[in-house]
Amino acid sequence: MKKVLFLISILATMAFAGEIMETTSVVIAPSSEIVITGKTNVNSFNCQYNVLELKEPIPVHFKRYNNGKLVFENTILTLESAAFDCGGPGINSDFNKLLKSKTYPEVIIELKEIGKHPKDSKLINALINLEIAGITKAYTFPVKLEGSETLNIEGVLSLNIRDFDLDPPKKALGIIVVKEVIDISFHLKAKEYVKY
Template identity: 45%
Template sequence: MRRVVFVVFILAALAFTKTDTAVNTTSVVVSSKSTLVVKGTTNVNAFSCVFDSKRLKNPISVTYFSNGQKLKFKETALVLDNGCFDCGGKGINRDFQKILKSETYPQIKLILKETSSLEDKSDVQTLVDVEIAGIKKEYKIPVTVRNNGTTLINGGLKVCLSDYNLEQPKKMFGLITVDDEIHIDFNLVVE
């Protein structure tokens, strides 16, 4: 019996021991000079929807801790209001909002989970959850980080509408169809 109590005590003590996990909290401001563009194609044409970065909710809270060569993040998200995208015209803006199910899910969330340096210190592998229309998917995204007074973060991501249970819209009795794959390109200026 004493042996069982001793083992339980050791396991309990180890469960509350943290190594190299000092939690840090800060905040950052994503500058209005930043760009975020959603690009797609149809069987006829290409389109791009530009996010109005002046309407970002700043500052963004960042909570992180070091875990070996990685930084792990908690509750660090870039929240994009769907209504802040401009696709170049009222009709396509309306279609874009409909694709994203904006009435029910008015925001896209990019949730930073982890970063790790690659061989070139300016290249970073990030682990990000992308939440669209209430569905969250995890992606590994290589990004380039430059720091010269302000931090510049560049990268891109390919997602499929079908991964988020989003229907590809059809126009003109099905003659024009949006392709399933879209690209999200970002160039964030962080202060």
């Protein structure tokens, strides 16, 4: 009888796995990096985000599932478009025109799910919604996670700017053209926020 009750309690626990929403907050360390890398037909460029803009703790809401998946709700990283530095006033202005920053001043990254990577046990798959210039697209890409107290999160998301109805800018009478595919590189150091 005890074995039966034990089995029922396990099944009941499994049945309700994922039903409980867990909540915490994280802070992003100033040593973190978010970089957008692009190429032209002549050279390449890097636009680095000023991580000091990420002062406030980021609320994280998630449910755990038995298969190791975490499903998130309202877990959002908001980046001010004007806080990207591409190396000079001219290219910064071009970058903000590309992102339509006057109309859409924020790039919004919403974490939706993380789960096991099908081929590499050292990686996880992250599903995000990315909003640029008022258009939202879903992406799944591999991410490396390390650490316990401070979580190191590394990944590179490649995307085509035309997916967001953005036109690659041209310079020098059209001789220099920005290529459509850009990379967003994340190297975030996140720590649980503890309010004293």
